Amino acid sequence: MNTATGAPARPRPAAAATQATLREHNLSLVARIVLGAPTAMSRADVAAATALTRSTVSRLVDDLLTGGLVREVAKVGGGLGRPATPVVADDRLCALGLQVNATFLLARLVALDGTVVAEEAVDGDFVGSDPAEVLPLMGACGTRVVAAGGEDRTLVGTGLALPGIVRPETGTLLRAPNLGWPTLDPEPMLAAPELGPVLVGNEADCAAVTVAQPVPGRPDGPQDFIYLSGEIGIGGAAVLGGRVMRGQHGWAGEIGHVCVDADGPACPCGSRGCLERYAGLRALQTAAGLPTTAGIDQFAAACRAGDEAALQSLATATGALETALVSAVNLLDIPAVVLGGHLGRLGALIAPDLAARLGSRVLAGRFGGPTVTVDEHVEDRAPAATGAAITVLEGVVDRPAAWIDGARRARG
Amino acid sequence: MNTATGAPARPRPAAAATQATLREHNLSLVARIVLGAPTAMSRADVAAATALTRSTVSRLVDDLLTGGLVREVAKVGGGLGRPATPVVADDRLCALGLQVNATFLLARLVALDGTVVAEEAVDGDFVGSDPAEVLPLMGACGTRVVAAGGEDRTLVGTGLALPGIVRPETGTLLRAPNLGWPTLDPEPMLAAPELGPVLVGNEADCAAVTVAQPVPGRPDGPQDFIYLSGEIGIGGAAVLGGRVMRGQHGWAGEIGHVCVDADGPACPCGSRGCLERYAGLRALQTAAGLPTTAGIDQFAAACRAGDEAALQSLATATGALETALVSAVNLLDIPAVVLGGHLGRLGALIAPDLAARLGSRVLAGRFGGPTVTVDEHVEDRAPAATGAAITVLEGVVDRPAAWIDGARRARG
């Protein structure tokens, strides 16, 4: 884990701080300690981990208990002295993650401890589909998954991952080229108010969240990296200090449209020779002479079988990735590249080669160059659904007091 | 001004917050309000601008007064009611900015209100120089400038801008290719302990600070942009939310080594076809058939006179800039590009062309594309010295309580 290096600078104070700010901060701190610990922690453990006193921690933990963020488990004897009362993430607090993809819809209920409580997928071909038909399907699917989660769950809210350009602040989709969707506001179109507030995010951004934070509130794995999500095109995200970088319009990290060859083929994005034209799934299929229905595993098999055309297009793709990543790694001065989606499934075919090439070409080369690894979730076809749910849960962990007071008010 | 978009995400709480944290936060807030206001503000004005009460503001302002960050000025009648006691930045609090360049050393004493109190330059040729000789010269120059500032100034510390790769945390220079300097630790080599703690920074990073924050504590102008600093090579910085992005090793934003042509000429950095090979001053001089002693204004004159070779190399440079910036702008999703150094002096020759080309090629094109402007400080040959001093002063504004308590302890 590595938060120090690329971590964003402390933002300037914009609003006055009151004692409520202090409580919010420390509640969040304690919640993260409990959620992030590999094993259950007692109040005394938390006090030792923070600079807070046992009495203060006790009060904060009690607040988190009433808010349903954490849960006491059976006392454990073991050592000397009074046995501790361990506290863990409360798995009754859940968020729903939704993902709309070219070939499937998927809803996944994720608990605060990171477990998948329930899940359902709807397969289909959603390229060129009508959002007014698809989104209600997605909403209904989500509702079924929430119901399958059982009675005693508390749903915090819903995250929706879409393969397109998204403005997270307003929750609008600007364009989803691979689905053929125009600008739209997805939340009402889901027609499922019972799913709570809906956070909309880009598919690659959401998937990148699961790399930096596989479990809510528990940063793990690289915290500074470039994530490449290969789907039909190539999505990307830049994670700095464990946070996904957004940029002005919300598409920071979109490495798929970094220019690889100024004289290359035109791209619908307006530029020429974009990485996506060389390493996107469509590009690989075409160059290898495979049908567009061929999966990436078919392409990988052709490569391993020594197919000339396939190997040629793989080499072109690797070269394009090299060029794009050299620029990106130098520009962001970032120590790691993580391959997801179809690029992750090609992992062994390209990762070592790519790592060697980057090591000899980036400024950081003399320090070993960036690592190139495959996303551990590559076998999961919908990591973005998990990431969307985690992002929603993160919102609660970020501002526990707001949630606790809200829950308390709702209860009476 | 535009801080919302590219602003770094709020970092996760890492340490427990106490009431001291609260005071520090609000002191910083009040200081920034006073320093950032275009006109002097009374305590009541500050209370209105923040959500703080007049009584709280009064106490905070009193603390800032004792710390020497702000100063009361003559009461101003004007309107109805009791006349206010306006408070402004105290110009007796100063930081020293030092800059070592290929052709000069410069020391500049900058006050908290942004005024330049004193300045001295030493011209020379420092390419291939011995840092053990040059840095003491720089230190002595700084000492003279501090003395010239007068008796009643309080020196907070010193910032040193160097044309090379720097690790700000440790204050070490890793490499300064254009000076021919190896890895070294500049602070002791200045041999000037009276200059206080020395903050070391990269030249482009420091210069970029003056674009986002021309006066300490007063964000002004673009807050999210890519800065290009043309010197012998091309330095660069990425500013997000008004803060210079550092990256893992400290060279984030180094756009000079973004790859423009994968088959281009080799670059000492290890890559090929770097932007610097096409748009650096040396590259322009060579391509235009000018001697390396020719200044950028001579090159510009040749272009305006219609010189074939000069125009050709200008076109090559603009094309290279276009390619590099398309990648960078897409990757960072950033709305502005600011040209400094020799690229700024070419401003009118390249900025409009570049803006048009970017507008048609970046993802944001349909929203107007990034603006391309010339750094307002382009006539100042040492904006980095100012930026280094501002960065030091920023440290005090960021943590006023630490400074005030330190000052109080020192006084007795």
Next chain:
DNA sequence: ATCATTTGTTGCTTCACACAACATAATAGT
């Protein structure tokens, strides 16, 4: 001269955390 209006200060309250003492519940030693 009196009143209205705005500024800045003062005294009291509230709230969050620190500190210290204590109650609690287990193990270790005799």
Next chain:
DNA sequence: ACTATTATGTTGTGTGAAGCAACAAATGAT
């Protein structure tokens, strides 16, 4: 079995920062 030891968690008091309300101060309007 009984006591000492040790660690956990709670309680009660103190401190410090901000909120609130009342008031003193200084000026313009009537």
